[in-house]
Amino acid sequence: MKKGETFVKRIRENSPARSWVLPEKFQLFAMLLPFLLLVIVFSYLPLAGWRYAFYAYRPGFPLEKCEYVGWYWFESIFSNSYQVAEITRVMINTLAISGLGLLLNCVAPVFAILMNEIHHRRYRKTVQVLTTLPNFISWVLVYAVAFAMFNVNNGFFNQLFLSLGWIKQPVNVLASSNNVWLSMTLWSAWKSLGWSSILYLAAIAGLDQELFEAARVDGANRFQQILHITLPGISPTFLVLLVMSIANLINNGMDQYYVFQNALNKSSIEVLDLYVYNISLGGGNFSFGTAVSMLKSVVSLTLLLIANGAAKLIRGSSIF
Amino acid sequence: MKTTETGLQRKGRSSVSSRIFDICNYLFFALFTLLCVYPFYYIFINTISDNTLTARGLVLFYPEGIHFSNYTQVMKLQGLGEATLISIARTVLGTFLSVFASAFVGYLVTKQKLWHRKIWYRIIVATMYFNAGIIPWYILMMNLHLTNNFLAYIIPGIMSPFNIILVKTYVESIPPALEESAQIDSAGYWVRFTRIVLPLCLPILATVTVFTAVGQWNSFQDTLFLMTDRKLYTLQFLLYRYINESNALATVLKNTGGNVNINLSLVQTPTSVRMTVTMIVVAPILLVYPFFQRYFVGGIMIGAVKG
Numbered sequence: 100m101k102k103g104e105t106f107v108k109r110i111r112e113n114s115p116a117r118s119w120v121l122p123e124k125f126q127l128f129a130m131l132l133p134f135l136l137l138v139i140v141f142s143y144l145p146l147a148g149w150r151y152a153f154y155a156y157r158p159g160f161p162l163e164k165c166e167y168v169g170w171y172w173f174e175s176i177f178s179n180s181y182q183v184a185e186i187t188r189v190m191i192n193t194l195a196i197s198g199l200g201l202l203l204n205c206v207a208p209v210f211a212i213l214m215n216e217i218h219h220r221r222y223r224k225t226v227q228v229l230t231t232l233p234n235f236i237s238w239v240l241v242y243a244v245a246f247a248m249f250n251v252n253n254g255f256f257n258q259l260f261l262s263l264g265w266i267k268q269p270v271n272v273l274a275s276s277n278n279v280w281l282s283m284t285l286w287s288a289w290k291s292l293g294w295s296s297i298l299y300l301a302a303i304a305g306l307d308q309e310l311f312e313a314a315r316v317d318g319a320n321r322f323q324q325i326l327h328i329t330l331p332g333i334s335p336t337f338l339v340l341l342v343m344s345i346a347n348l349i350n351n352g353m354d355q356y357y358v359f360q361n362a363l364n365k366s367s368i369e370v371l372d373l374y375v376y377n378i379s380l381g382g383g384n385f386s387f388g389t390a391v392s393m394l395k396s397v398v399s400l401t402l403l404l405i406a407n408g409a410a411k412l413i414r415g416s417s418i419f
Numbered sequence: 420m421k422t423t424e425t426g427l428q429r430k431g432r433s434s435v436s437s438r439i440f441d442i443c444n445y446l447f448f449a450l451f452t453l454l455c456v457y458p459f460y461y462i463f464i465n466t467i468s469d470n471t472l473t474a475r476g477l478v479l480f481y482p483e484g485i486h487f488s489n490y491t492q493v494m495k496l497q498g499l500g501e502a503t504l505i506s507i508a509r510t511v512l513g514t515f516l517s518v519f520a521s522a523f524v525g526y527l528v529t530k531q532k533l534w535h536r537k538i539w540y541r542i543i544v545a546t547m548y549f550n551a552g553i554i555p556w557y558i559l560m561m562n563l564h565l566t567n568n569f570l571a572y573i574i575p576g577i578m579s580p581f582n583i584i585l586v587k588t589y590v591e592s593i594p595p596a597l598e599e600s601a602q603i604d605s606a607g608y609w610v611r612f613t614r615i616v617l618p619l620c621l622p623i624l625a626t627v628t629v630f631t632a633v634g635q636w637n638s639f640q641d642t643l644f645l646m647t648d649r650k651l652y653t654l655q656f657l658l659y660r661y662i663n664e665s666n667a668l669a670t671v672l673k674n675t676g677g678n679v680n681i682n683l684s685l686v687q688t689p690t691s692v693r694m695t696v697t698m699i700v701v702a703p704i705l706l707v708y709p710f711f712q713r714y715f716v717g718g719i720m721i722g723a724v725k726g
Contacts, residue, residue, distance in 0.1 A: 124534040127608060131527045134520055134578060135539055141559075141575045142546035148555020158558075213444055226448045228712055230455050235704050237637035239659045243697040244458040246662055247465070253476025253690060255461055262479075293455065321437055354639055358659060379554050380644060392552030403548060 152389040172390035185374075186391075192280070193370040197348045199284040203292070204344055208337055210292055211299030212329055216321070227300070230293025238354040241290055245359070249273055273359070279367040283355065298340070299333050306332040338413060346406040349399055371395055459705065465694045466490070474688040488685045489695040498649055498657060499696070506654040509572040510635040517631050520577045522624055525586025526616050530608070540587075547580045557644055567648045572641060576634075582627045589623040590616060629707075629714045636703060654700045661696050 121129065152172055154165040175182055217223040233241070248255045251271040260266045272282065310328050319327065353372040360368050369377065375395070379388025465473045469484030477483075494500060527533060528540045565571040593616065601611045617624075642656040652660075 124532050127527060127530050127533040128535075128539075130608065131524065131533065131539060134524045135542070137520075137574070137578045138543050138546060138580075140563075141578070142551075143542075145551035145555040145559050146549075148551060148558050151555065151558065158561075214448065216441070216444055217448060219445075222445070222448075226452050228709075229452045230448075231712075232705075232708060233455050235633050235637075235708060236701055237639055237655055239639050239655045240637075240697065240701050240704075243658060243662055243693070243700075244462070247462050247694060247697065248458055253474065255458075255476070255479060258476040259479060289454065292451075320434070321440070357643075358639075376553060380557065385554050385558070389552065389554045392554065396549065396552060400549065 149389060149393055151386055152393055154386055156386045156389075158383070158385060168386075172387045173394070175387070176391065176394070188366065189369050189371055189374045192367055193349055193351060195280045196283055196351055196370055197344075199280055200287065200351075201341070201344060203284060203288055204295075204337075204341055206288070207292060207295040207340075208299045208330075208333055211296035211303065211333075212325055214296060215300060215303050215329070216325075227293065227297070231297065232293070233290045234294035236290075238358050241286060241355070242358040245273060245286065274361050274363040276364050276367055279364045283359065283368065286355070286359075295340070298336055302333045302336045303329055339410065342406045342410045346399070346403040348402055349395060459701065462694050462697055462701075466691065466698050470686055470688050470691045473694070474690045476690075486685060489687070489691050490699075492685075492687055493692060493695045493699070496692070496696075498652060499654075499699075501650055502652050502654045502657045503699075505569070505572075505651060506636060508569070509638075509653065510632055513573045513576055513635045514628060514632040516573060516577050517579055517582070518624055518628050521579055521582035521586050521627055522617060522620060523612065524578070525583045526590050526612050526620075527608075528583070528587055529590045543578070543583060544580050546578075553644065560645055566645045567651060568645075569651060571645050572635075572638070572653075575641075576631075579631070582631070585623055585627060586620060589620055593619050626714045629711045632707075633704065654696075658696050658700045662693055 151162070153167060153169060154162060155168050155171075156162060156165050176186055177183065214223060214226060217226065236244075246254070249257070249272045251257060251269045251274070254269075257266070257269040261269060306328065311324055314324050314328060349371050351370040351372055353370070353376055356368050356370050356373040357376065360373065371391075375388045375392045378391070379385050461479070464480075464482040465478050466489050467485050467487060468478040468482045469486070470489070472478050472483055524543070528536060528543075530536065533539070560566055560571060560575075565574070597619070598611055598615055601615055606614070637655060638653065639655045639659065642651070642653050646652060646656075
């Protein structure tokens with residue numbers, strides 16, 4: 100092989116058009132370079148934008164013409180009593196919705212175990228395919244579905260319950276400040292429960308079938324088999340997913356909350372990501388928004404490291 | 420086959436409580452599945468029913484007064500045709516470029532000879548774990564003149580570290596002998612990539628394609644942040660606006676839709692506009708999903724093994 104290479108090199112070197120050939124390692128690098136630039140521009144360059152948090156930046160003005168204010172925005176998060184109240188409200192929303200999300204994490208394995216107890220193969224496959232479907236539609240479409248099913252004028256459930264006589268007045272679930280956290284969690288469940296159970300189903304399928312045989316011989320009933328074989332068998336999967344959602348405790352994303360947000364539920368639906376959007380791109384206070392999202396990045400990176408450390412302790416290997 | 424056998428064995432031995440559990444379990448999943456599917460059916464029957472009935476919310480279980488004019492009428496809405504084109508264009512172009520980049524970069528970072536290979540790979544992968552936040556990103560996009568620019572839908576999404584990891588892992592599992600056979604023929608990296616590695620990677624690329632395409636189709640935030648020009652709105656964004664303004668839109672359609680002998684059951688109402696647009700936006704997912712379902716499931720499994 101070496102001989103072949105040097106032979107080729109010699110040919111190339113002798114040809115007049117290519118008197119000099121880029122060494123192979125740089126050839127490869129040259130091919131990678133455009134893609135590397137994309138990563139640097141769109142993922143690393145924005146980090147330089149964190150400096151906006153130290154100015155009184157107004158969109159449209161160049162940064163040099165804006166006043167440098169140092170740590171003013173960071174201090175105002177903790178000193179201005181109105182801001183403190185706002186941030187507290189937003190943090191409570193964030194943690195409440197994330198906390199309910201953690202509960203949902205515990206429902207997924209139960210859901211998968213129950214689905215695994217369906218022995219009719221066709222039925223199980225159908226259930227699995229159809230319950231996974233909502234995971235692939237956007238939050239805007241989920242909102243469209245929610246609107247069709249629950250709106251106060253002609254939503255499906257309002258009409259159904261009215262005609263059954265269960266309610267006298269249509270209920271406006273979507274524009275209400277009650278149970279916002281719960282309803283957001285239920286919509287998350289509707290969208291992703293089927294999907295997240297797939298991982299557990301695979302973990303269950305990967306368990307040693309002889310364990311079940313042996314347990315059956317020893318007279319274990321179905322419930323006992325689940326308790327003593329299936330549950331311990333899927334606990335590593337559970338742990339990994341739990342750690343990941345703890346790492347994302349304050350990263351709820353904003354799509355879901357943005358589309359469901361309205362004047363009536365705003366105070367209890369505003370999670371951190373949505374709040375940053377509302378005060379900056381919505382309200383025009385770019386510098387304050389940057390300061391808040393910087394703090395958020397720091398906290399979530401710390402959470403990630405803690406979660407990873409915890410996973411190392413428990414599993415003996417890190418996840419990330 | 421095997422599951423049904425054990426199922427039968429169990430059935431023979433099953434106790435009363437076990438059978439009651441089975442019944443409850445089957446019912447529970449029937450109900451949950453219905454909850455997942457019924458809304459789509461409900462919206463569909465409302466788009467093809469008599470518009471006077473749907474406006475009052477009277478079509479609950481089966482279509483009444485079937486007609487299909489809602490779909491032709493809605494296409495007259497200003498911007499809907501353009502938005503459809505934008506959505507299709509970004510999905511096709513964005514997916515193609517991103518899948519290509521994932522494949523090519525995933526291949527390049529497996530090459531031991533690449534200059535400082537590990538550093539570049541780490542730089543790419545690290546971007547999965549941090550995020551500068553929306554404002555620095557928005558200002559950057561503004562400075563790059565990518566606001567109100569179609570390219571903003573395509574270029575930032577080309578590099579996907581997760582997909583690159585998937586491809587890299589897959590390429591590493593291909594026997595090196597296959598590629599070396601081409602090396603002897605003094606083929607360059609590009610030829611080796613397109614002729615040998617790419618065809619072998621098709622299974623993983625199918626999964627990556629499906630996920631990227633769904634992500635592109637469903638994307639909403641970038642329009643919200645970056646686009647004020649109505650011509651660049653995507654279907655998702657338009658749908659969001661329609662839900663919130665469908666009253667006004669129905670009036671527009673009513674005024675444009677002829678004025679002699681109006682058949683009320685065909686006249687657009689806020690409900691019919693909203694439902695029909697919803698159906699148009701969700702249709703690609705519903706149509707594609709049954710055929711590509713195994714790739715969707717395959718994706719999460721690969722990700723899980725990797726994680």
